[in-house]
Amino acid sequence: MFFHENELQYEVEVTEPDPYFAKMLQQAIGGAEGEMRVALQYMFQAFAVPSEKQEYRRLLMETAVEELGHIEMLATAVTKNLEGASREVREEAAEDPVIAAMMEGGQPRQALSAGLHAMPVDSNGVPFSGGYVVASGNLAADMYANVMAESTGRLLAARLYEMTDDPGMKDMLSYLIARDTMHQNQWHAAIEDLGDVVPVPNSFPQEKENQDVNYQFMSTFRERHEDPEEAWTQGASPDGKGEFSFGYQPGGGAPDVDEMLDEMYNDVE
Incomplete structure (x- = not known):
């Protein structure tokens, strides 16, 4: 059961809206390296944790819920980037600069199908796939998969950080990158805490x-x-x-x- 507070996990501000960057941010929502992937991955892994290892279930579920908050942050960032267009685009398109910018460099479906909001898709508009989710039922295998997931997520966030000059977006991404650092380290700590698990499964x-x-x-x-x-x-x-x-x-x-x-x-x- 989840309870939702109408407050973002971390502040999201956009100084200069950029529809093209909104398109890039979609990768961090619905892409193979995105927050939808890790939120569902940790949640489904938690469902499979045996009763005698409830501390790992709590670790996974709490992190999954945190990742849901990251989706909300990124969706807000997408919307704020679609609320206006860059100064250059406003000068070129007098009637509807947002839609013009969307057609030139953004994701048309964000305007046509979602009313200038985020969607559960990647930066190419491909819908999120549950095939990205790794939940094997083996706790050690899943922890190794989680290290990889956070590594590629941090890599994506770092690339996005370099793609924008907007101070608000850099601040938000700096927060997400920091959380990826923590999550990588917590999964490594969990693997160490599990003890001798190599090769996986070590029960064979x-x-x-x-x-x-x-x-x-x-x-x-x-x-x-x-x-x-x-x-x-x-x-x-x-x-x-x-x-x-x-x-x-x-x-x-x-x-x-x-x-x-x-x-x-x-x-x-």
């Missing part, structure tokens, strides 16, 4: 693995070459359970699928 008995290849780096070059002696081809593995080695794919013969091809009538007589 490693004695059932093929012991010849479970710590071998397989080169896929056609020409054989010497071990490059990198950190992933020799020495102890990070999980402390094996020694890296260097080799090639073993080879398993040609695929024997002729019978199936015949049954499916795939051959041309």
Whole structure:
């Protein structure tokens, strides 16, 4: 259950509205690196946390709700950037500068379908996809996925920061970048708190693995070459359970699928 306060998590101000930047901000809402992705990712991960690990459920759910607040901030930023046009555009388009700016460099659907407001889409207008969400049911796997999600989110926010000169937008993005810093660190802390989790899932008995290849780096070059002696081809593995080695794919013969091809009538007589 959620309760909504009619107050933004952090102040959002726009000095000089920019419809093109509003389009770019849509990536931070509905894109693969956006806030909709992490809000739903953490929420669905929380749903799967077992009862004996409720501290992780709380961590995930509280962060998910924070991310919902980030969506609200960004949606407000989109609207404020669409409320007017740049001085140059106002001089060129006397009758309707906002729509003119939208057609020139923004997202027309923000005007045509949403009345100059944000939408659950990315910067190209592609609708948000639940396929972006990673919620495996394995807590360790999900925490590693969360580090990646916050990393790409921080990267996107940093790129957006460099795309604008508006002090209000830089201030908002500086806040979001700072929260990405915290979230990356909290997921790393959670992984450390979980203990020995590598390889994931660590509940599968490693004695059932093929012991010849479970710590071998397989080169896929056609020409054989010497071990490059990198950190992933020799020495102890990070999980402390094996020694890296260097080799090639073993080879398993040609695929024997002729019978199936015949049954499916795939051959041309």
